[in-house]
Amino acid sequence: MQPQFLHAVQQLIPAERYFDDPLSTLAFGTDASFYRLTPKLVLRVESEQEVIALLKLAGQYQVPLTFRAAGTSLSGQAVTDSVLLVLGENWQQYQIFELGERIRLAPGVIGAQANQWLAPYGRKIGPDPASINSCKIGGIVANNASGMCCGTAQNSFNTLHGMRLVLADGTVLDTEDAASVAAFRQSHAPLLAELSTLAQQTCDNPELLAKIRHKYRLKNTMGFSLNALTEFSDPIDILSHLMVGSEGCLGFISSVTYQTVPEHPHKASALYVFPDIASCCQAVTLLKDTPVAAVELLDRRSLRSVQHKAGLPAWVATLSEGAAALLIESRAATVPQLERQIATIQQQLAAFELEQKVEFTREPAVCEQLWAIRKGTFPAVGAVRETGTTVIIEDVTFPLPRLAEGVLALQRLFDRFGYHEAIIFGHALEGNLHFVFTQSFNSATEIQRYADFMREVAQLVAVEFGGALKAEHGTGRNMAPFVELEWGTEAYQLMWRIKQLLDPQHILNPEVVLSRDSQLHLKHLKALPAADPLVDKCIECGFCEPVCPSRKLTLTPRQRIVAQREISLLQQSGEDSARLAALQQAYQYAGTDTCAACGLCSTACPVGINTGDLTRQLRGRANQRFQGLANFAASKFSVISSLGRTALNIGQLGARMLGPAMPLWHQAMPTAARAFQLPDQPDLDSGLIPVLYFGSCSGRVMGPQQHSQDLRSLAEVSANLLQKAGYQLFQPPKLAQQCCGMPFQSKGQFAAAKQLQQQLHQWLMQHSEQGRIAVFCDSSPCSLTLREALDPRLQLFDSIDFIYDKVLPKLKLNKQAAPLALHISCSAQQLEQGRKLTELAAACTEQLVIPEGISCCGFAGDKGFFLPELNASALSDLARQVSKCSRGVSSSRTCEIGLSRHSGVEYQHLLYLLDAQSD
Numbered sequence: 001m002q003p004q005f006l007h008a009v010q011q012l013i014p015a016e017r018y019f020d021d022p023l024s025t026l027a028f029g030t031d032a033s034f035y036r037l038t039p040k041l042v043l044r045v046e047s048e049q050e051v052i053a054l055l056k057l058a059g060q061y062q063v064p065l066t067f068r069a070a071g072t073s074l075s076g077q078a079v080t081d082s083v084l085l086v087l088g089e090n091w092q093q094y095q096i097f098e099l100g101e102r103i104r105l106a107p108g109v110i111g112a113q114a115n116q117w118l119a120p121y122g123r124k125i126g127p128d129p130a131s132i133n134s135c136k137i138g139g140i141v142a143n144n145a146s147g148m149c150c151g152t153a154q155n156s157f158n159t160l161h162g163m164r165l166v167l168a169d170g171t172v173l174d175t176e177d178a179a180s181v182a183a184f185r186q187s188h189a190p191l192l193a194e195l196s197t198l199a200q201q202t203c204d205n206p207e208l209l210a211k212i213r214h215k216y217r218l219k220n221t222m223g224f225s226l227n228a229l230t231e232f233s234d235p236i237d238i239l240s241h242l243m244v245g246s247e248g249c250l251g252f253i254s255s256v257t258y259q260t261v262p263e264h265p266h267k268a269s270a271l272y273v274f275p276d277i278a279s280c281c282q283a284v285t286l287l288k289d290t291p292v293a294a295v296e297l298l299d300r301r302s303l304r305s306v307q308h309k310a311g312l313p314a315w316v317a318t319l320s321e322g323a324a325a326l327l328i329e330s331r332a333a334t335v336p337q338l339e340r341q342i343a344t345i346q347q348q349l350a351a352f353e354l355e356q357k358v359e360f361t362r363e364p365a366v367c368e369q370l371w372a373i374r375k376g377t378f379p380a381v382g383a384v385r386e387t388g389t390t391v392i393i394e395d396v397t398f399p400l401p402r403l404a405e406g407v408l409a410l411q412r413l414f415d416r417f418g419y420h421e422a423i424i425f426g427h428a429l430e431g432n433l434h435f436v437f438t439q440s441f442n443s444a445t446e447i448q449r450y451a452d453f454m455r456e457v458a459q460l461v462a463v464e465f466g467g468a469l470k471a472e473h474g475t476g477r478n479m480a481p482f483v484e485l486e487w488g489t490e491a492y493q494l495m496w497r498i499k500q501l502l503d504p505q506h507i508l509n510p511e512v513v514l515s516r517d518s519q520l521h522l523k524h525l526k527a528l529p530a531a532d533p534l535v536d537k538c539i540e541c542g543f544c545e546p547v548c549p550s551r552k553l554t555l556t557p558r559q560r561i562v563a564q565r566e567i568s569l570l571q572q573s574g575e576d577s578a579r580l581a582a583l584q585q586a587y588q589y590a591g592t593d594t595c596a597a598c599g600l601c602s603t604a605c606p607v608g609i610n611t612g613d614l615t616r617q618l619r620g621r622a623n624q625r626f627q628g629l630a631n632f633a634a635s636k637f638s639v640i641s642s643l644g645r646t647a648l649n650i651g652q653l654g655a656r657m658l659g660p661a662m663p664l665w666h667q668a669m670p671t672a673a674r675a676f677q678l679p680d681q682p683d684l685d686s687g688l689i690p691v692l693y694f695g696s697c698s699g700r701v702m703g704p705q706q707h708s709q710d711l712r713s714l715a716e717v718s719a720n721l722l723q724k725a726g727y728q729l730f731q732p733p734k735l736a737q738q739c740c741g742m743p744f745q746s747k748g749q750f751a752a753a754k755q756l757q758q759q760l761h762q763w764l765m766q767h768s769e770q771g772r773i774a775v776f777c778d779s780s781p782c783s784l785t786l787r788e789a790l791d792p793r794l795q796l797f798d799s800i801d802f803i804y805d806k807v808l809p810k811l812k813l814n815k816q817a818a819p820l821a822l823h824i825s826c827s828a829q830q831l832e833q834g835r836k837l838t839e840l841a842a843a844c845t846e847q848l849v850i851p852e853g854i855s856c857c858g859f860a861g862d863k864g865f866f867l868p869e870l871n872a873s874a875l876s877d878l879a880r881q882v883s884k885c886s887r888g889v890s891s892s893r894t895c896e897i898g899l900s901r902h903s904g905v906e907y908q909h910l911l912y913l914l915d916a917q918s919d
């Protein structure tokens with residue numbers, strides 16, 4: 001790469017967003033596909049002006065660029081060995097028009113977030129990909145992603161209202177701005193004339209026109225969107241619709257305006273199991289014209305992959321070998337309308353013989369259970385794959401009348417090529433089938449098996465059935481060699497003319513969508529070597545990334561696993577010791593030190609991986625020499641707690657005396673917790689129900705901040721609140737020595753943590769009378785740590801659960817008028833307390849604010865004290881969102897320190913608010 005180009009880029013992009021080191025280029029260069037290319041340079045771009053300048057530089061120096069949004073793409077369209085432009089955090093803008101009828105979105109907005117903004121209007125965006133909680137609008141549009149309910153009518157192409165785009169020469173076109181359109185018509189008249197000519201030639205070619213219309217009656221993302229040439233006459237419209245599904249090969253999408261679709265509030269689901277695939281697919285044909293929102297097909301192998309999951313009907317395991325199921329959902333604006341729709345659907349299916357069925361239900365728990373079958377299939381294959389293999393998910397479309405033939409033909413191919421674990425499921429109404437199988441790329445024989453299989457699949461789907469090789473996952477590198485096979489030479493050459501017209505220098509994502517290399521799909525295959533059993537099942541999908549608190553600062557869980565795999569590969573090979581040393585050195589801070597180990601990644605991961613577990617293991621290996629010291633500290637925990645209170649007293653005194661001369665001390669730092677004596681045993685004559693109080697060490701050591709509106713200890717507040725509902729908290733002797741073990745566990749000192757947990761277990765069993773008396777834990781992190789560590793006879797309640805289930809019904813709460821901020825901590829999310837926390841807080845205020853885009857606060861126990869940049873990064877957008885709030889609440893004392901510091905609003909445990917607002 002030319003030095004002049006690099007020098008120019010360095011003048012444009014700040015050093016903190018310029019990455020050329022081995023760890024960053026490896027980590028940022030990974031997407032969800034089974035291809036691996038390491039970029040020479042990664043740039044985090046934050047503005048359209050930067051993109052324009054980089055496009056001009058790339059054109060000047062002939063440097064290929066690839067755009068990346070969330071990197072959840074599956075076909076290799078977001079990897080490169082040149083320059084990768086990654087969307088930064090400044091692409092979150094949105095505007096809602098006409099009561100939600102339209103929404104304008106920047107490309108960095110996550111799809112699910114857009115739907116949250118639209119929810120009050122009863123609307124949503126049309127596309128609904130399975131990755132909607134992670135993927136971003138830029139990727140959704142660039143891949144023309146769809147999903148279970150979207151079909152073809154509601155994809156980005158058909159719900160596009162307007163677009164702002166940047167062409168390869170740096171020119172901006174905003175199709176919703178009359179001045180921009182007029183200027184573009186003048187400056188790019190030859191380009192628009194050529195697009196009009198291509199459209200006219202296409203429409204004048206009956207054979208080509210018929211092929212395009214046939215292909216887009218199907219769900220199809222293979223090649224460029226040629227239907228832009230047949231459905232529009234204005235070249236501005238043609239251009240904007242060519243951008244949809246172009247995978248970054250024709251330009252950059254700065255924003256998009258969607259025509260939104262209704263999100264009906266009432267829905268019902270059913271599961272119908274047919275004895276064979278033929279009758280199942282015949283039912284799909286009949287359902288096409290009924291009021292269904294989604295019809296998902298599952299073959300017997302996919303049902304078998306999840307049949308042992310907890311909560312699923314026992315009969316799933318007993319289904320016949322040829323069985324196939326339809327998961328059906330209907331949605332409506334009103335309950336009566338929904339009931340009429342259900343009756344229509346049932347009437348259409350009444351004549352079919354069934355093996356089993358779950359009738360239509362509106363019960364949320366049952367519906368969730370049914371959809372868990374569908375959503376669990378892909379992860380189920382990933383979870384059981386052999387280490388070193390990858391999970392491949394392909395998606396094809398068959399013409400609906402031939403769907404059964406297509407399923408059976410695919411199953412025969414699986415058997416022929418030895419993919420006995422392969423499963424088929426998909427969006428049946430569109431003839432869109434996903435098939436999932438595991439593949440090793442560790443030998444020439446395995447690569448050849450894959451090559452032969454994919455050649456047969458391409459011939460079967462594209463030629464024999466006239467279907468589409470990519471229904472919704474994009475062409476990428478994966479299917480670029482087969483575009484001509486599917487479309488024919490005439491349409492294929494038309495796509496190359498479009499590419500040449502819009503990217504004459506071929507600098508935009510080369511080798512994606514279109515390639516002259518017939519073996520491209522067999523090159524740069526991703527190796528997935530064993531790194532650690534805790535994370536070896538990772539499929540690098542990226543679903544974990546939006547919830548990670550270090551995502552803006554260093555690495556995400558996916559990137560940590562990618563780095564550990566590369567380190568493992570280098571260690572095993574014994575090659576490139578310099579690269580290995582560089583990766584290990586960089587990983588210490590970026591991977592280990594700045595991981596909050598909060599575990600939120602496991603809640604978003606399809607196979608439940610907690611990358612925090614890996615981080616704790618790595619810390620434990622690195623800190624083995626401190627094991628004796630940790631065990632000693634655990635045995636003297638009451639002394640450690642006492643020293644903590646002393647340190648806080650000294651710190652507060654120093655802050656008052658030295659002021660700004662103590663830069664590490666800030667207004668949100670806690671005072672030492674005030675002593676408050678609870679009864680040491682139940683008072684049987686009080687008439688109150690006894691509850692054992694297990695106060696966390698953080699609450700016992702740390703009191704409110706210096707100028708808090710309520711300086712009471714958490715123990716005093718808890719006792720006062722519970723007494724209002726008829727409960728008496730008591731605190732047995734030797735509480736000061738008790739700890740859940742989390743401070744040691746987070747540092748990888750597992751023996752010390754176990755020591756404290758065993759001690760706590762004995763103490764709780766003794767004083768709860770072997771579990772007869774309920775235990776009240778005042779900190780969500782402690783409750784999470786102990787969830788599976790203690791005797792199940794113990795009735796251990798987290799404070800939020802206890803208050804919601806047992807105290808709230810007995811309280812009269814008054815609502816404050818001032819806005820209130822709520823932070824649902826990572827531990828509370830894993831305890832599934834989000835709904836309870838929200839309802840408890842909402843009962844105390846007229847206006848509840850739950851900041852968007854903030855998951856874990858990044859304080860991470862004590863990291864907020866010693867690694868404050870993690871906390872600052874995770875909460876970088878907090879102050880803006882809670883600026884009008886009078887106070888904030890959460891359920892973890894350490895989290896509240898960071899939240900208070902970075903918001904300018906005091907956060908306290910929710911119990912303080914409940915006590916203040918209750919009579």
